[in-house]
Amino acid sequence: MEKLFFLMFxxxxxxxxxxxxxxxxxxxxxxxxxxxxxQVAALFVLLRSPFLAAVQIFxxxxxxxxxxxxxxxxxxxxxxxxxxFPPVKKRFVxxxxxxxxxxxxxxxxxxxMGLGPAQGWEPTVESIGRVLFTKYLFPFEVVSVILLAAxxxxxxxxxxxx
Amino acid sequence: xxxxxxxxxxPLWPLAVYFVAVVILVGAMLVLSHALGERRRGRxxxxxxxxxxxxxxxxxxxxxVKFYMVAMFFVIFDMEAVFVFAWAVSAREAxxxxxxEMFIFISILLAAxxxxxxxGALEWGTSMKIRRKxxxx
Amino acid sequence: MxxxxxxxxxxxxxxxxxxxxxxxxxxxxPLTWLERKVAGHIQVRLGPWRVGPHxxxxxxxxxxxxxxxxxxxxxxxxxxLFKLAPLLSMIPAFLVFVAIPFGEKFAIPFIGNEITLYIxxxxxxxLYILAIGGLGIYGMILGGWASNSKYSLLGxxxxxxxxxxxxxxxxxxxxxxxxxxxxxxxxxxxxxQSGSFLDWNIFYLPVGPVWFVIFMISALAEINRIPFDLPExxxxxxAGFHTEYSGMRFxxxxxxxxxxxxxxxxxxxxxxxxGWNPPLDISIFHLVPPIFWFxxxxxxxxxxxxxxxxxxxxxxxxxxxxxxxxxxxxxxLVTILVTGLMKI
Numbered sequence: 317m318e319k320l321f322f323l324m325f326x327x328x329x330x331x332x333x334x335x336x337x338x339x340x341x342x343x344x345x346x347x348x349x350x351x352x353x354x355q356v357a358a359l360f361v362l363l364r365s366p367f368l369a370a371v372q373i374f375x376x377x378x379x380x381x382x383x384x385x386x387x388x389x390x391x392x393x394x395x396x397x398x399x400x401f402p403p404v405k406k407r408f409v410x411x412x413x414x415x416x417x418x419x420x421x422x423x424x425x426x427x428x429m430g431l432g433p434a435q436g437w438e439p440t441v442e443s444i445g446r447v448l449f450t451k452y453l454f455p456f457e458v459v460s461v462i463l464l465a466a467x468x469x470x471x472x473x474x475x476x477x478x
Numbered sequence: 479x480x481x482x483x484x485x486x487x488x489p490l491w492p493l494a495v496y497f498v499a500v501v502i503l504v505g506a507m508l509v510l511s512h513a514l515g516e517r518r519r520g521r522x523x524x525x526x527x528x529x530x531x532x533x534x535x536x537x538x539x540x541x542x543v544k545f546y547m548v549a550m551f552f553v554i555f556d557m558e559a560v561f562v563f564a565w566a567v568s569a570r571e572a573x574x575x576x577x578x579e580m581f582i583f584i585s586i587l588l589a590a591x592x593x594x595x596x597x598g599a600l601e602w603g604t605s606m607k608i609r610r611k612x613x614x615x
Numbered sequence: 616m617x618x619x620x621x622x623x624x625x626x627x628x629x630x631x632x633x634x635x636x637x638x639x640x641x642x643x644x645p646l647t648w649l650e651r652k653v654a655g656h657i658q659v660r661l662g663p664w665r666v667g668p669h670x671x672x673x674x675x676x677x678x679x680x681x682x683x684x685x686x687x688x689x690x691x692x693x694x695x696l697f698k699l700a701p702l703l704s705m706i707p708a709f710l711v712f713v714a715i716p717f718g719e720k721f722a723i724p725f726i727g728n729e730i731t732l733y734i735x736x737x738x739x740x741x742l743y744i745l746a747i748g749g750l751g752i753y754g755m756i757l758g759g760w761a762s763n764s765k766y767s768l769l770g771x772x773x774x775x776x777x778x779x780x781x782x783x784x785x786x787x788x789x790x791x792x793x794x795x796x797x798x799x800x801x802x803x804x805x806x807x808q809s810g811s812f813l814d815w816n817i818f819y820l821p822v823g824p825v826w827f828v829i830f831m832i833s834a835l836a837e838i839n840r841i842p843f844d845l846p847e848x849x850x851x852x853x854a855g856f857h858t859e860y861s862g863m864r865f866x867x868x869x870x871x872x873x874x875x876x877x878x879x880x881x882x883x884x885x886x887x888x889x890g891w892n893p894p895l896d897i898s899i900f901h902l903v904p905p906i907f908w909f910x911x912x913x914x915x916x917x918x919x920x921x922x923x924x925x926x927x928x929x930x931x932x933x934x935x936x937x938x939x940x941x942x943x944x945x946x947x948l949v950t951i952l953v954t955g956l957m958k959i
Contacts, residue, residue, distance in 0.1 A: 327479040341758060343696065347494050349751070361490065370742040383780055384547040385756050389772065390541040404534040424763035441739065441799055445568030448561075456579060459561065460586040464555050467590045471599055472549035474543045493713050494732045496632045500709045503636060504702060504867070509865035516685040526689050526764035527858050543774055543843040548936070559786040560619060563742060565791040569958050577955050584948050589624060598808065600940045602933035 322362055330353035341373050342388045346381060367441045547599055558587055631734055633711055636723045643873040645672040650921050657925040671945035685863035692859070701867035703861065704754020707747050708871040711878050714795035718891050719904050720772045729756070732906070733802070733937060740801040741789050743784075744882065748837075752778050753869060770855025773932065777845055780939040781836035787947035788830035792820045794954045795819050795826075805890030815889040822954045827887050829947050834883070836939065838875040843926040845932055880916035888912050 333353065335348035354378045360369035448456055565580050566570065572579075594600055648663060656660025663670025669827045688697055718732035737743050752775050759771015765838060793799055794809040795816050808815050836843035847855050857868045884890060891905035900908075930938070 341693075342759070343693070347753075347757070366737065367742070370739045370746050374742065374746035374749065375553075375556055377558060378746055378782075379553045379779070380570075382752060382756070382775065383553050384754075386545050386549040386772075386775075389756070389760055389768075390543065390546050404592075415723075418906070441564060441567045442571070443525045445564040446565075446571055448564050449572035449579060450566065453575070453579055456561070457582060460583045461852045463557060464586055464590045466554055466595065467551065469548060470554075471594070471597060474550075474599075491711075492628045492632065495628055495637070496713050496734055497706075497710060499632050499636050500706055503640060504705060507863055507867075511682050511684075511686060514683045515862055516683055518685065519809040519871050525653070526691070526762065527766065541772060545772055547781060551940075552783060556786065559783065560789065562787070562790050563793065564791045565955075566951075567797065567799060569794055569955055570797070571936070574959060577959055580955060581952060584952060588945060588948050591940075591948075595941060600937070602936040 695762040699760035700758030701864040705871040707750040781833040784943035785833040791826035808889040812894040817887040
């Protein structure tokens with residue numbers, strides 16, 4: 317049963333992921349990306365982390381995709397579509413694809429895949445909070461600085477566009 | 479194992495059933511209205527509304543970059559909210575160390591918010607600019 | 616006999632789902648009538664009167680009218696997204712109700728079986744509601760964009776910017792309640808508020824009332840009710856993002872709005888007003904079934920929203936954004952720190 321659901325979510329995620337890059341209309345491809353991210357949230361549920369699933373929807377689907385859509389809508393659509401992408405050398409593209417697939421293969425073979433979620437330990441919100449505020453105190457503070465940097469960067473970009 | 483897995487997903491089955499039920503009901507309403515709906519295409523039926531005047535230009539307009547900025551701020555503060563959620567449920571266990579951490583975290587973001595405020599990134603509309611232009615006169 | 620047990624469980628789920636669906640799809644009928652009646656009486660008119668006694672059949676007439684209207688798709692609209700957008704705004708609004716509890720366990724008199732008065736008891740309840748509730752925004756953005764009309768696009772962008780601004784402070788208010796009750800689970804939230812009304816979160820001094828006000832204001836903005844109903848600013852935007860919609864698809868947006876209003880009323884009751892706990896811990900009050908306390912409070916809030924709508928004027932857009940970003944968010948950040956101090 318679990319496998320069936322996994323296959324269903326994974327298939328939809330891959331299909332919508334492909335749609336993101338193949339669909340011509342940027343708004344449609346944003347929609348496909350939303351579908352893809354929701355499938356990933358469903359996969360988190362299958363891995364028994366409802367908190368991560370909720371956060372995935374809260375952050376990625378609820379916030380990041382809104383930003384994407386705003387950017388797409390604010391840019392002049394016709395111009396953006398007509399404007400061809402800057403020409404890229406084929407060799408470069410092939411190189412990037414090779415590196416990425418090498419990484420993928422390495423990831424598949426080097427990580428203990430297929431073991432499923434750790435038994436007897438459920439990543440509840442409490443346990444995530446506990447780990448976050450004891451073991452990972454410093455990275456947590458760095459996050460706030462990164463968020464600050466992102467804010468400043470947003471302003472700088474906006475000022476340039478104006 | 480099988481049983482515990484079933485217990486794990488116990489709250490999710492109703493969710494799935496409910497989702498399917500809502501989709502079916504919505505679909506039924508659409509089909510019903512499609513079957514009953516009037517179909518009378520006039521010359522101007524499908525022209526976008528523009529207060530009764532003939533529309534001019536395309537509706538794909540340029541927008542104020544403000545909208546992009548507010549979306550960006552939203553993403554950042556939403557991220558922050560998730561971190562605070564993780565703290566909120568474990569606040570008592572995290573104790574004073576956690577509280578101090580959270581204090582620093584929130585202070586940095588408050589500082590960021592006030593920085594935005596001072597820069598005028600939170601001002602909407604042109605009222606401030608106009609006021610500044612008019613006042614010297 | 617495990618088979619009958621499973622069968623019974625499935626049956627209970629199906630019954631609960633159909634009851635909730637029936638209530639939610641049927642709710643707009645009495646609510647539109649009530650809203651127009653309230654409007655009428657506040658403005659010293661009668662409100663709906665012709666169809667049926669006191670106009671109670673008016674919503675049915677409206678429903679028939681909406682059903683037989685033509686479903687217009689404007690030229691040059693993005694047909695696929697235009698048709699999809701009302702569903703995107705309606706389905707999340709309905710899905711939120713999965714996580715909302717209406718009461719504790721309840722024994723059915725004749726079968727002797729206990730059923731729970733919620734569809735699903737989620738550990739991450741409040742986060743689920745915020746996450747799914749936030750998805751309704753796509754109906755607005757995509758509906759506004761797909762219509763290919765200036766009013767729709769402007770309305771869609773404006774309303775979505777409004778929604779995302781207030782979603783931040785609403786999440787913070789939810790965090791406040793989570794801190795007061797130590798749980799993300801809505802059932803636990805209600806349990807921790809049992810006792811008299813002084814145990815309710817709204818009276819959790821000194822931060823309870825502050826959270827309540829923050830939540831109330833941002834919720835009003837989230838569901839686009841007066842004084843924050845900028846998306847339907849008739850004077851400047853026609854009907855905002857749903858200007859081009861007609862018939863059933865238009866009514867989907869309206870339906871989503873009414874369901875959102877009910878959601879907010881229910882959430883307020885669960886988070887701040889003790890859910891189904893009676894106001895005083897005395898035996899007479901416990902004779903009344905808890906669900907009546909719950910529904911009573913919810914109806915009170917729905918009436919309150921309607922009352923506001925016909926009493927207050929509308930804010931200007933820059934004022935709206937200023938309230939969200941310059942008042943509510945800094946205030947809620949500071950209140951989080953104060954609440955944390957109290958909790959440690």
